[in-house]
Amino acid sequence: MLTIVYFAWVREAIGQDEEQVERPGPNATVADLVESLAARGGGYAEALGDPARLRAAIDQRFVSLDTPIGDAREVALFPPVTGG
Structure with a gap:
């Protein structure tokens, strides 16, 4: 199983x-996961x-959406982080 965490x-x-x-x-990316959830x-x-x-983020490390989940x-899925 894979835990998906949502923020904001x-x-x-x-x-x-x-x-x-x-x-x-085995070759699924974060983008593939997002697409299947959105469906x-x-x-x-x-x-x-x-x-x-x-x-x-994968295992608490920021990644691009084309990163394999492995x-x-x-x-974790969240909006862009802004400073302030």
Whole structure:
């Protein structure tokens, strides 16, 4: 299983902080995961339908969406981080 953690407005749209999902195929990227989650519709489509609005981390390390998930334990999805 793979833990998906949601932050900020992504969490609000989906309606939960995290969930467990079946691990995607061995060559799946974060973008592939986002696409499959967005296909669920509803809040998932709202939050994840435009991947350009997202940032990701695998096992608490920032990554690009084209990064393979591999044997990661956790993928976090969140809006771009701003300073201030």
